[in-house]
Amino acid sequence: MQITRTMAGQLPEKYMDQLESWIGTGPKIFTLLYKITKDGCNPATFHQKCANQGPTVTVLYNQQDSVYGGYVSAHWNSGGAWVQDANAFLFQLKYSGTDTFTKFPIRETTYALYGGKTYGPLFGMGHDLLTFLNTVNSSGGYFALKGQMKFGCYNNQDLSADQVNNGNMNVTELEVYRVTDGQRNRTPTQPWRKTPEWNEKFLEKLTEDIVSFKPSCEFGLSDVRILMLGPVGAGKSSFYNTINSVFKGRISQRAPCRIATHGITLAYTPYEVNVRSGATLNFRLCDTRGLEVTQGIDNFDCSYLLNGNIPDYYEFNPAPPPIIPDNPGFVHQPRVTEKIYCVVFVIDTATVGDIPPKLVKKINSFQRIVNRKGIPQAALLTKVDLACQDVAGKTSNVFTSKKIEAAVDKVSGLLGLPRNNILPVKNYENEMQLDDNISILSLLALRQLLHFAEDYIENLQVKMKALKLSSQRLAKSGLSEKSSDFIKE
Template sequence: MEVTPRLTWNEEKSLQKLLGNVSLRLLYKSSVHGNSFGTMLNKCSCQGSTILMVYLPNNVFGIFVLESYPEMSEHLKKPTTSFLLSFQKNKIMEMTAAFFNSTVDLIDNKLRFNFSQVQYVLLRSNTQNIFIPRLLGEKLGLTYDFKSQYTEYEVFRVEGMKDEPGYINRIAGATPHRDSLLAELRAYRPYADLVSEIRILLLGPVGSGKSSFFNSVKSIFRGHLTRQAIVGSDISSITEKYRIYSVKDEKDGKSLPFMLCDSMGLNEKDGVGLCVDDIPHILKGCMPDRYQFNPQKPITPKHPTFITSPSLNHRIHCVAYVFDINSIDNLSFQMLAKVKQVQKEVLKCGVSQVALLTKVNNCNGVLQDNFLQMSESMIYKSQVRDVNMMLGIPKSNILVVENYASEREMDPLQDILILSALKQMTRAADDFLEDLPLE
């Protein structure tokens, strides 16, 4: 008889995001196979990596174990790479995880996962209780000793898992680092409160990923994938209007203090794509939102919506040149000349510059394990060097991302690259504001 797991589709997808490209196979379900931990261990021993899911009214706890559960005849004291995770069932399902090594005790009707002498998870089969002490609970967002009755538990075999403790450590650390970046950007305020929000202008060839970057940023702060800006890969620009996009925070619905300004794509041919003569007006804040670009004619002060006296708030505070990282080596002489022409206008206005390289094929291999620096073995180092030489932008301001395109679910590692890029843009904008002459 086929047994249907209680684990929801969303919970399974969240686990797959955390663990990588894995599949989950149900081994044991207490409401069907019995509540005895001894029976469970006999059925689940020597099965490879497993995850025990414990279901409560408002939470779901999971304990992932990299190595196999030992057979009952063996000692259960061998430390194994593990981590504990928790789903909070609120409006947007959130998952937190904490990485440990653990040993397992089975005494009578008690199953205990020991993460240290004072940190453990205890389950009692006779009362169907789970207990988590405060020291461990704090890592899962709980501020008290947690004790509750569970309704049932399930054990899944994790198939397709890399059998490497270092890999587990990395993926378990990705979500907390992503959350730390989110908190930092939510708390961001422009330098000296000179403006209420900074404006970041996205410039680059057609199809480089400008609109997709905005969609990716918005998705992360919304907590789900969204595609407000129209994207495409046509040889002509999909974006035909100048757009000034605000980013709202899902937590409180308020706009965050940074705006992303999307422009028409650059084209190597004259009279096609973004008109270079529009650049100074954009940088100075004279171009209004939703202005319809004319590739052959720039905006003029006679235009009815032209902003004649822009404030510092209207100005661009950081320019991000966006390139498809896989096309850097194939930029034509004409396109490079067009980019240089645009950069000349940016330099005249003294606006800070960064470069954004999109469409990386493997975001997992871009960052070191601490998520703070690019990996020494990153395969895109030559492209970073080429952009550095081409535009004179410091390597620390050349940012590598993988935008969300065809994905249906979000990925913490992908989020880290996008948020790290946005964080560096805010720093560049602050440099511009700090460097303004005193009035």
């Protein structure tokens, strides 16, 4: 569905969809009639362009990034009288930068709209929404409309006018659209990250790719470990539960998930994932205590985790001292299967801008340790549904969402990682049954993490062959060299 316009309007398609739903009489085409930044803010021009045009939507945009207005099914006119309209309603679409869909239906239908020569759009006697009176000129990048908002004839839904227009009538734009029956031919939004079409076939392909993943046998690897690090409450445990749910075929919560000041996860836990037949997949998602500025995992812990020195189910102290080689259970000679082959930092998309600078610094210090070991890094952006209403309504909108794209850019800058290493996900949290779109997004992320681990293993193989060749050359020359485990530090 797409809008037909004679000039460019700024009402997004998603808001047209919402208005269409509220009007409730089928698909609608929105044609822009009047725009104060182009046509001027004066009653004469408004009536010239909008009178006798049938149903219309009036939309106001203010400096606080709120969007609100009114719909009438009757004609605007300049006859100086109130017009009855039982279908009229006021609405808000956005408040202070957040999409906020509220419909304010008409109560006193006799006073739905007023047609006056010196008035712009006027809704309700009293006045529920008086847009402007006489000519208003722009000053300082906005129009200080000579109007007001005061609920009376329209049901305020327990909101004050200030909770709709931020307590002022200063607007950056006012538009009036004619509303007619018909399908909009929507121009597809170009995704910022392309994927195959999301359907059952794609879900099956992702599942097969992950089930068939096998690490190189050259090192004796039965599975690879992926270490999850991130702030308390970011969704590390929930990501494991989501992946486990997909392969179990039902919602699963093996990893405990609750809200707590210092998080629920206390121990280093390498979780396996089993398919319904009971077979174990060839990777482990390793959960850890949440990162905090002054508590939890430190640089020594991080290094030991990467090397495989931390024993499974070791419970981290909330405060120093960290684990040391003298501690009981410390793994002095870890097996290759106990080492980490990919590190993923788990970040809450909805609060990415609120991470304390000291915590960012701590994460960056961990990254330097990971870099020195050559281990690949990525980031999971969780809770994308809380960061963007479009994604909350439909998970497959994630790669067309500008908000999620902005979050990817933000995390890419914070962690210094390429954008294709930033992987949005929505964990199962409120759902009682599986959703293909949620599963697809999670498996896309997991498959990429396994690809990173696979690339790392290939690099290790190349290094091992080079060391072996070097050793052979030295042996032929009569020299000797003490061999070393190329995986060890």
